[in-house]
Amino acid sequence: MKRPKILIIYTGGTIGMIKNENGVLLPFSLDNLLNDIPLLKMFPADIHSVGLDNLIDSSDADIGFWLLLNNIIADNYDIFDGFVILHGSDTMAYTASALSFLLENLSKPVILTGSQLPIGLLRTDGRENIIASIELACMQKNGKPLIQEVCLYFEDHLYRGNRTNKYSAENFDAFISPNYPLLANVGTEIKVFEENFLLSNNDLFVSHKNLCNEVAIIKLFPGIQSKTIKSITEISGLKGIVLETYGSGNAPTNNDIINCFKEAIAKGIIILNVTQCTVGKVQQGKYETSTKLREIGIVSGGDMTTEAALTKLMFLLGKNYTREECIKILTTPLRGEMSY
Numbered sequence: 082m083k084r085p086k087i088l089i090i091y092t093g094g095t096i097g098m099i100k101n102e103n104g105v106l107l108p109f110s111l112d113n114l115l116n117d118i119p120l121l122k123m124f125p126a127d128i129h130s131v132g133l134d135n136l137i138d139s140s141d142a143d144i145g146f147w148l149l150l151n152n153i154i155a156d157n158y159d160i161f162d163g164f165v166i167l168h169g170s171d172t173m174a175y176t177a178s179a180l181s182f183l184l185e186n187l188s189k190p191v192i193l194t195g196s197q198l199p200i201g202l203l204r205t206d207g208r209e210n211i212i213a214s215i216e217l218a219c220m221q222k223n224g225k226p227l228i229q230e231v232c233l234y235f236e237d238h239l240y241r242g243n244r245t246n247k248y249s250a251e252n253f254d255a256f257i258s259p260n261y262p263l264l265a266n267v268g269t270e271i272k273v274f275e276e277n278f279l280l281s282n283n284d285l286f287v288s289h290k291n292l293c294n295e296v297a298i299i300k301l302f303p304g305i306q307s308k309t310i311k312s313i314t315e316i317s318g319l320k321g322i323v324l325e326t327y328g329s330g331n332a333p334t335n336n337d338i339i340n341c342f343k344e345a346i347a348k349g350i351i352i353l354n355v356t357q358c359t360v361g362k363v364q365q366g367k368y369e370t371s372t373k374l375r376e377i378g379i380v381s382g383g384d385m386t387t388e389a390a391l392t393k394l395m396f397l398l399g400k401n402y403t404r405e406e407c408i409k410i411l412t413t414p415l416r417g418e419m420s421y
């Protein structure tokens with residue numbers, strides 16, 4: 082079996098942070114981080130690493146940051162067998178989702194991981210997370226990488242990246258994949274669930290270069306006023322909205338509110354409906370309170386997470402698709418981000 086070549090990309094996040102003189106956590110250097118894991122040198126793999134010039138807390142992630150990561154992977158795609166991205170957990174599910182759309186026809190793993198406690202602390206969860214992620218990235222079958230998609234690894238679990246959501250600010254087990262099963266479970270043994278993997282189509286790898294951030298998220302709440310919605314739908318240049326609705330895709334039937342959405346759609350804005358519930362999917366037309374949404378042209382996001390819905394919208398709006406093409410792709414699984 083060929084000795085795998087793995088590239089670790091360090092972006093910042095708690096995993097590599099140390100406290101400054103005021104006790105505030107800030108990202109520190111990659112060397113510092115890797116020195117804390119001497120075991121890495123014993124891995125049966127060629128491990129290389131690169132740190133971003135500008136290390137960030139992942140709260141500072143933006144489309145420029147995603148495109149930079151995308152380019153690093155694309156530039157090194159032919160050289161390495163797998164990629165492990167060390168990333169802050171706060172927006173890791175967004176980055177994993179964005180990369181899943183930008184990197185098309187992957188035949189190698191891209192695994193995002195991080196930690197809730199810095200690597201320098203005795204009780205850190207970072208060491209196990211990095212080691213298991215590298216081990217997963219090294220797995221092969223018939224001489225090829227076993228995992229061929231963008232994943233997120235945290236506390237024993239490998240998830241499809243664009244199905245995840247950070248649900249805990251405290252637990253080591255900080256992520257969930259509410260609508261899609263695990264890709265692997267790491268205990269005394271690594272159990273991979275190949276039946277849940279994205280099927281590679283053997284087409285040529287493509288790294289897409291555009292994302293559009295003329296988008297917004299509107300989360301409904303009882304008592305929301307049409308003027309609040311209007312203040313968003315009237316933003317100049319806005320192209321897309323992720324609408325977080327109730328239950329199976331329901332919204333107030335109040336005419337003023339419906340008219341705001343109607344006017345936005347008439348201006349060409351795409352509105353994508355996802356549920357505020359953690360588990361389950363949007364079914365426009367199940368209740369009267371969602372029938373109107375369908376009638377005026379709001380698009381159902383099925384069981385996509387907000388993270389996947391937003392980044393899919395950014396990805397599609399960054400292309401020269403017509404409205405119809407965008408809607409068709411939004412309602413069809415592109416990278417396993419939604420169920421049929």
Ligand code: ASP
Nearest residue numbers: 094095138139169170171
């Ligand atoms: N604020 C940190 C970040 O997302 C939290 C973490 O890494 O877990 O960068």
